[in-house]
Structure formats: structure tokens, C-alpha cells
Amino acid sequence: MNTLLLSLALLGAQAAPATPAPDKSFSGLAAGAAPRVEIAWNRLYDYDEIHAHLDRLVALYPQFLSMQVIGHSVENREMRVYTLTNPATGAHDTKPAMWVDGNIHGNEVQGGEAVVYVAWYLLENYGAVPRVTELVDGATFYLCPMLNPDGRASWFRDAHNASSSRSGRQPFDDDGDGLYDEDGSDDLDGDGSITQMRKYTPGVGNLRLNPDDPRLMDPVPPNERGVRGDWTMLGSEGFDNDGDGRNNEDAVGGYDMNRAWPSGWQPEWIQGGAGPYPLYWPETRCVARFWIAHPNIAGVQSYHNAGGMILRGPGYEAFGEYPRDDVAVYDELGRDGEAMLPYYRYMIIWKDLYSVFGGSVTYAYESLGVISFTNELWNTDQMFGDRAEQNSGRGANHKFDDRLLMGAGFTPWRKFNHPLYGEVEIGGFKKDVGRVPPSFLIEEMTHRNALFAIRHAEAMPKVSIVSTVVSDLGGGLSAIDVEFRNERIIPTRTARAAQKGIGKPDLFTLEGAGIEVLAGGFRTDRFRPERLDFAEREPAALRSERGIPGRGEVRVRWIVRGRGDATVRWQGEKARAVSAPVKLP
Numbered sequence: 001m002n003t004l005l006l007s008l009a010l011l012g013a014q015a016a017p018a019t020p021a022p023d024k025s026f027s028g029l030a031a032g033a034a035p036r037v038e039i040a041w042n043r044l045y046d047y048d049e050i051h052a053h054l055d056r057l058v059a060l061y062p063q064f065l066s067m068q069v070i071g072h073s074v075e076n077r078e079m080r081v082y083t084l085t086n087p088a089t090g091a092h093d094t095k096p097a098m099w100v101d102g103n104i105h106g107n108e109v110q111g112g113e114a115v116v117y118v119a120w121y122l123l124e125n126y127g128a129v130p131r132v133t134e135l136v137d138g139a140t141f142y143l144c145p146m147l148n149p150d151g152r153a154s155w156f157r158d159a160h161n162a163s164s165s166r167s168g169r170q171p172f173d174d175d176g177d178g179l180y181d182e183d184g185s186d187d188l189d190g191d192g193s194i195t196q197m198r199k200y201t202p203g204v205g206n207l208r209l210n211p212d213d214p215r216l217m218d219p220v221p222p223n224e225r226g227v228r229g230d231w232t233m234l235g236s237e238g239f240d241n242d243g244d245g246r247n248n249e250d251a252v253g254g255y256d257m258n259r260a261w262p263s264g265w266q267p268e269w270i271q272g273g274a275g276p277y278p279l280y281w282p283e284t285r286c287v288a289r290f291w292i293a294h295p296n297i298a299g300v301q302s303y304h305n306a307g308g309m310i311l312r313g314p315g316y317e318a319f320g321e322y323p324r325d326d327v328a329v330y331d332e333l334g335r336d337g338e339a340m341l342p343y344y345r346y347m348i349i350w351k352d353l354y355s356v357f358g359g360s361v362t363y364a365y366e367s368l369g370v371i372s373f374t375n376e377l378w379n380t381d382q383m384f385g386d387r388a389e390q391n392s393g394r395g396a397n398h399k400f401d402d403r404l405l406m407g408a409g410f411t412p413w414r415k416f417n418h419p420l421y422g423e424v425e426i427g428g429f430k431k432d433v434g435r436v437p438p439s440f441l442i443e444e445m446t447h448r449n450a451l452f453a454i455r456h457a458e459a460m461p462k463v464s465i466v467s468t469v470v471s472d473l474g475g476g477l478s479a480i481d482v483e484f485r486n487e488r489i490i491p492t493r494t495a496r497a498a499q500k501g502i503g504k505p506d507l508f509t510l511e512g513a514g515i516e517v518l519a520g521g522f523r524t525d526r527f528r529p530e531r532l533d534f535a536e537r538e539p540a541a542l543r544s545e546r547g548i549p550g551r552g553e554v555r556v557r558w559i560v561r562g563r564g565d566a567t568v569r570w571q572g573e574k575a576r577a578v579s580a581p582v583k584l585p
Contacts, residue, residue, distance in 0.1 A: 025128030026121075028447065035124045036060060041117070041443035044436070046156040047077065050112045050145050054082050054119060061123045063087070064136065071286025074170040077149040079286050084119055085140040086126075096575050097140040097296045098457035101287070102303040104258050104360060106151015106165040110377050110436060110445065111303030115145040117450040131458070138576065139457055140296065147283055147302075147360075148257055155431070159187035161194040161236060162434040167253030167273070168281055174254035177244065184251035186238035188416055188426055195411050195428035197234040199421055205229040213398060215410065215427070237426050239419065258304075259356065260284050261363035264315055271357040278358065287360075291368060295503050298460040298490060298574040300364040300372035301453040306435040308344040308379025310337040310452075312372070313365055315349045315356035322365075323495035329371055329550060332489055333459060337373075337452050343381040349374075369497030371490055373456065375449050378437045397429065404440075409433040459489040461575035463548060468568060468582050473559070477518070478584050480510065480558045481529060482568045486548040492572045493547030501545065503573050508542040510558045512566030515584065523555035532557055547572060560584065 026035040037060060039053055058065045064084055071079040085092045100118050102111025118141065125132040146152050148168055155165040164185065171180035185194040198207075198217070208229040210216035220229040238248040256273030265271075265278040279285040291297055312330050314322065322330070334346030349356050356362070361372035383400040401409040413427035437445050466483040473479055486492055492506055510517055520539035521532040535542050539558065548554045548570075560566075563584050571577035 026124040027129050042439040047149050047153045053116050070290050073150045073283050074168055075150045082143040086137045089137045092140040093296050095140045096298040096460040098299045099142045099297050100301045100453050101144040101147045103152050104147040106148045107155050108305040112145040114303045114446045114449045115143050117446040159192050159194050160431045162431055167255050169253050172254040174250040181252045182250055183241040185236050185248045188237045193430040194236050197237050197424045197426055199232050199424045201232045202230045203228055205232040207231040257284050259358045261358045261360050263363040263366040265358035274358055295573040299456045300370050302361050302374045304376050306378040307376040309376040310334055310346045311349050311374040313362035315359045315362040317350050325495040340452050341448050343379045369494045369502040461490050461492045462487045463570050463575045463578050465580040478560050482556045484570050485553045489550045491547050491550045492574050498545045505543040505545045506547040506572040508556050509569045510540050514564035515560050515562040515566050517560050519559040
């Protein structure tokens with residue numbers, strides 16, 4: 001009996017399948033997976049916590065992630081950039097780089113979380129997901145989680161509404177009275193949010209309570225019977241602190257760091273918030289210096305909120321159109337983004353939104369020749385899957401709050417004795433309602449938008465040498481034909497860079513100790529090698545403003561005299577250099 005049981009046990013052990021090795025990635029498939037660094041993606045983090053998350057990643061992955069301080073904000077907060085790459089495969093500045101930033105507007109807080117997610121996702125999946133491994137080995141990410149750290153810190157610390165604390169914190173005279181920041185909003189009821197004030201004015205108001213939901217007020221339409229409403233809206237809660245007859249017209253700051261970049265910059269009377277000159281504020285200035293010092297940056301992603309938009313330039317109509325070849329790149333990535341980000345729309349800033357002079361991503365493309373996007377994170381269309389509910393007007397926020405947040409997002413109207421208006425009621429949505437997604441949708445938002453930036457990074461140029469062919473021309477002469485290919489969507493030099501001479505041209509070289517290069521040029525017909533665009537001088541080092549197109553080839557022919565070993569090479573600013581040996585018999 002014991003022998004039989006032992007035989008059955010052995011048979012069962014032999015028949016049982018081997019236990020699969022655990023999946024060490026956390027790519028988005030949840031079964032049996034756990035990240036090495038746990039970050040709760042269902043909440044938002046202040047300035048110190050954002051850096052703490054990234055510093056934890058630096059501590060765990062020091063071989064891939066490092067940090068540098070590139071400047072300081074108006075209130076002396078560190079402007080940090082985290083560099084993510086595999087230094088074992090080359091220095092960070094020898095690889096194409098993706099710049100990702102968030103929070104250029106202080107209240108657009110979830111951009112910071114999206115930047116952290118990019119780093120977290122890449123590091124958690126390196127070595128387990130081949131595409132991630134290839135990307136970290138072959139590219140660099142420069143990550144700036146908070147371009148406006150002062151505005152973000154204030155939004156978390158102080159009472160605000162969804163749209164305030166957009167500016168930085170340098171004093172600014174919004175109302176032109178010679179005083180600075182003297183009349184901001186006041187948190188009269190002490191709930192940590194700046195909501196609204198309304199007053200009961202029977203028979204002389206312009207609003208009436210909604211019969212189905214008294215939290216809402218409906219405008220009374222013009223009529224010939226003289227019917228008026230019983231309520232008047234008084235704006236956001238606060239006092240007339242400076243006694244000029246207006247409430248809350250001069251809060252801290254009041255400028256816009258996304259109107260302060262050199263490309264298309266206009267003075268204050270044309271573009272409000274632009275400041276006295278481009279890059280006036282230290283936060284923008286240190287980022288521009290970093291960009292210029294790192295010509296390997298081949299893609300830029302800036303995270304804002306809200307509205308569910310994937311935006312590209314131009315920012316204003318008078319600029320004209322972007323070159324057709326670059327538009328094709330933008331369109332392909334934009335369409336990918338629409339597929340990856342439900343309810344988001346790929347849009348041109350001036351044409352589909354409004355005019356913006358001096359924007360950061362338009363500067364990145366128009367002045368530096370880099371394909372650049374702004375994503376406006378979160379879209380209220382995502383609140384309900386039912387289109388009827390999405391389009392149910394201004395009551396949609398209330399329905400969502402009632403059904404999915406149990407009413408937590410709305411401060412009920414309550415009475416307050418105002419020194420000017422007398423008895424009023426204060427209430428409305430809290431500061432993290434409207435522009436910021438609810439906690440249970442933050443992770444979806446950060447994942448989708450981070451993966452769009454990673455998709456953009458995968459499109460950065462990657463050059464290979466497809467073939468080298470040596471032909472004997474007789475008389476001691478040889479022809480060397482080389483085909484260079486860009487395997488990715490983004491060209492090694494955008495059409496904008498080529499047109500304006502931005503940066504250095506691509507360089508195609510041939511060198512060898514026993515070889516004299518007599519002539520060289522770019523082939524204009526792949527089937528007719530004799531058709532060449534010859535270089536007038538320095539034929540061994542051919543320069544090209546056009547570079548290598550996306551998913552395209554460049555063919556080069558050199559006419560040489562001599563024998564022995566040689567090397568052909570391509571190098572450019574936006575991709576890793578490549579070379580191949582050539583032997584002339």
C-alpha cells in the first residue's frame with residue numbers, strides 16, 4: 001500500500017506543470033504582479049511628497065535615475081530634473097532624449113503625478129518588458145515634475161478654487177493701482193476652498209433656485225412682465241481688502257509662465273501675463289537654459305489640465321502653417337494619442353482652442369525644432385460613460401458628485417454675515433473638483449498620459465546602417481555606397497530645424513588611414529548611382545541640413561583612392577551615432 005501511494009505521488013509530481021517564473025514587471029497587467037516601489041496613484045501629492053517619491057526611485061534604481069538641481073523658483077524652491085537612462089549603454093547626452101514636465105500652472109497639479117508615473121513605469125518594467133528595456137537602454141528621459149513649484153505648493157497649502165494659484169508667486173500688480181497682491185480671495189468659512197457667494201434679494205435679483213436642485217440657480221430670462229429673480233451671485237468668497245470697490249482682483253502673482261517663452265512672445269497689452277520680457281521668471285529661464293544645453297532633446301511633453309486635449313502649435317494664426325513633413329509626424333502621434341486617451345482630442349492651439357503667444361511647447365518646436373505636445377489632463381466627459389449624462393448641462397457635476405462621491409465634492413450653502421453685503425450664503429464645489437479628477441480615476445489618467453509620452457519617446461529617431469557596398473571603378477579607384485536608415489517616425493532633423501538652420505546638421509563621414517576621399521555626395525536616385533549631389537568641399541565629411549527622414553533612408557556615395565580598412569559613420573544631435581567598417585581590397 002505504501003509503495004502504491006509513493007508511486008502515485010511520484011506520478012503526480014511528474015505530471016504537474018512546472019511553476020512559471022514570476023513576472024517581475026508591473027506593466028499594467030495586475031494578476032500576480034506587484035511593483036517594487038508602491039505609490040498610491042489614487043491621490044495627489046504636494047511639493048515635498050512628489051520629490052520624495054522620485055528620491056525613493058533614485059535610491060532603489062541609482063544605476064538608472066539621478067537628480068540635479070537646475071535652478072530655483074521665486075520662493076527658492078529647487079527646480080529639479082531627474083535623468084533616466086542606462087549609462088552602461090552610453091552617456092545620457094549621447095542618446096535621443098525625451099523631456100517631460102508638469103505643472104507650469106500651479107493649479108494644474110496632476111501633471112506632477114504624471115511625470116512621476118513615467119519614471120516609475122519605466123523603472124518597474126526595465127528588464128521584464130522588452131520595449132521598455134530597449135527604450136531605457138537607447139534613449140534618455142529628462143523629467144521635471146514641477147515647473148511651477150511655488151504655485152503648486154500654494155494650491156495645496158492655501159485656500160483656493162479650481163482655477164486660482166495658476167501663477168507663480170512673484171508679487172504682481174494685477175489691477176494697476178501701484179500695489180502688489182493686496183486683494184486676493186478670502187476663505188470666509190475656513191473650509192480650505194474658495195467657493196462662491198450668493199445673496200437672497202427677493203424680487204430684484206437675476207437668478208432663481210432650480211426647482212429640482214436648490215444648489216443650482218437658473219437665470220431668469222428677459223420678459224415684459226417685469227418678473228425678476230430672488231437671488232444674486234456675488235462672485236468668489238472674499239472682501240474688498242484694498243477698498244477700491246472690487247473683490248479679489250489682485251491675488252498673489254497674476255502672471256503666466258506659459259506666456260513667457262521667446263517664440264511668439266508679445267508684451268502684456270497683447271498677451272496678458274507675459275511679463276516684461278521673455279524668460280523673465282527664473283523657473284522658465286533655467287528650463288530654457290537646460291534645453292539649449294541639451295541638443296539631444298528630440299521630444300517634449302508638457303502636462304497641464306484640464307479639458308482632455310492633445311495640443312500642438314502654432315499658438316497664433318499669424319505664424320502660419322508648420323511644414324508638411326512635420327505635420328505628418330504630429331498627426332500620426334496625435335491620432336495615436338486620441339486612441340490611447342478616450343475623450344481626448346488632438347488639436348491645434350490657435351485654431352481649435354485660443355491664441356497663445358509665448359508658449360513653452362511652441363518655443364520647443366519653433367525655436368529648437370523639437371516635436372512637442374501639451375496634454376490637458378482630465379476631461380469631464382470621463383465622468384459618465386453615458387453621453388446623455390455627459391451632456392446634461394451644468395447639473396452634470398452635481399450628478400457625478402452625488403452618485404460617485406456621495407456629495408463630498410460640494411460645500412453646502414451656509415449663511416455668513418459679510419461686512420459689505422450683509423447676510424450672504426457661501427457654498428459650491430471644492431478646489432479639487434472640475435479641473436482635477438476624482439481619486440479613483442487619477443491612476444487611469446496618469447497611466448494613459450504617461451504611456452503617450454513613452455509612445456512619443458519611442459518615435460524619436462534611431463539610425464542604422466543598412467548596407468555598405470564597395471565597387472571597383474578601375475585605375476585604383478573605388479566607389480563606396482552606404483545606405484543609412486532612420487527606423488522611427490521623427491526625422492533626425494525636423495523640417496523646421498532644416499528650414500531655419502537650428503542646431504547642427506547631420507554629419508556623414510568616411511575615414512581610413514590609407515584612403516584618399518576624392519569625391520562624395522548624396523545619391524538622388526537609388527537605381528542610378530551616378531546621379532549624385534556632390535559636395536563642393538570636404539567630401540569625406542558630408543553635412544546635411546535635411547537629415548534622415550522619419551522611416552526613410554539616405555544613400556551616400558564616396559569615390560576613393562587607396563586600399564585598406566575604413567569606417568563610415570553618421571552622427572547627429574537627435575539620435576545615437578552609428579558606424580560600420582568598410583574594407584577596400
